[in-house]
Amino acid sequence: MLKGFREFILRGNVIDLAVAVVIGAAFTAVVNSIVANVFNPLIGALFRADSLDTAFILELPTTEGGVAEVKFGAVIGAVLTFLIVAAVVYFVFVLPVNLAKEHAEERRKAGEPAPEDPETELTVLAEIRDLLAAQRTAGSGDGDGDAREARRPE
Incomplete structure (x- = not known):
């Protein structure tokens, strides 16, 4: 029983998942800090409120007075916070990482020869046609070509 538990805990997937959760929590703290300390004060200044929670309040009387x-x-x-978080994640983290990956891929490909175009059905059929035409012209001089011509329906 303990052996099975130890194997479960030491699996790569469990360790990777634990690392992802910890990194995700730290990443969330960074993004929330950027939003709370940079963007929310700017938005609050635009609307002349400490936060949007205190702006655009509609007071309605209740039946109880x-x-x-x-x-x-x-x-x-909340909608703006979502959009800001998405923008921060994209422009601060995703976009630079993608650009770095593309740059590394381009450098890696620069050292490799260009790959040949893959064969398509058309190129294979063209090769078969050329081989058959070559066989016909080669076979027409030995008399077999006439026999083949006689068997061909018209």
Whole structure:
């Protein structure tokens, strides 16, 4: 029983998953910090509010004499936060990594000879046609070509 548990824990997939969770948590902290400390204050300055949670509030009277608040700013803030997080992830992390991969791939390919075009059905059929034509012309001088011509339906 302990042997099976040890094999399960030491599998590469479990270790990779654990590393991914830890890195993901650290990555989330970095992205949230960028959004909270850079972009949210800029947006708040544009709307003259500490945050969008306090902007665009619609107060509606309730039947009990109280006030219900509809916070459109909070919804807008959540949507903007999502878009900002997506933009930060893309432009700060994904785009540079993709560009680095492309650059490394180009450097690797620069040292390799260009690959030949793969054979297509058309090139294979053209080769077969040329071989058959060569056999016909070679076979026409030995008398067999006439026999083949006689068997061919018209």
